[in-house]
Amino acid sequence: MSRIGKLPISIPQGVTVTVNKDNSVTVKGPKGELNQKVDPDIKVETGGGKVTVSRPTNQKRHRSLHGLYRALINNMIIGVSKEFKIEQEVIGVGYKAESKGQILDMSLGYSHDIDFELPPEVKVEARTERRSNPIITLTSNDKQLIGQVAAKIRSLRKPEPYKGKGIKFVKETLRKKAGKSATTTK
Secondary structure: OOOOOOOOEEOOOOOEEEEOOOOEEEEEEOOEEEEEEOOOOOEEEEEOOEEEEEOOOOOHHHHHHHHHHHHHHHHHHHHHHOOEEEEEEEEOOOOEEEEEOOEEEEEOOOOOOEEEEOOOOOEEEEEOOOOOOOEEEEEEOOHHHHHHHHHHHHHOOOOOOOOOOEEEEOOOOOOOOOOOOOOOOO
16 A cells, blocks of 8 residues: 555545546635546545545556545645745845736846746735845645746746855755865965
8 A cells, every 4th residue: 555645634624525527626625726637547535524545456557646646635635724835035136026916026137127927826925124135925725836836936046056146945955065265376
């Protein structure tokens, strides 16, 4: 058995999980609604306040899908009940970030500003306090989508290894390189 796939998922108060005839799972909660298509070989059942995922055989493909769909359904349930939040820090002299509705306007040291349009499912907030770096906060009920958007924002200016300038996740630790060192000649 898959160690992750065999664990039942408990459904919190206020969240409803329905398995449709086309083997898709719909999860509704206070923070929104999410839908996930499930492979026809994987069986999803609800009952007793829990969701269980099972597989027909012990083939490698079925074992991998078993844990995958259990994790996806678990993330959907967490997302519609609590929401996911990712914070990113913009480090660099003159680097700025400002949110205008669903558009994130960033100045990242290029010759032009970058206007990044976010999907409607992701909410953005950019704040800059005195004497600190701008912080970009993304919130969404879809973990996969918010991770993809955060990775795309980070790819606009990855942190460079010498001074650390760029966009990084708030709790990310960067390994810095030493750079050139002066040598003495005799």
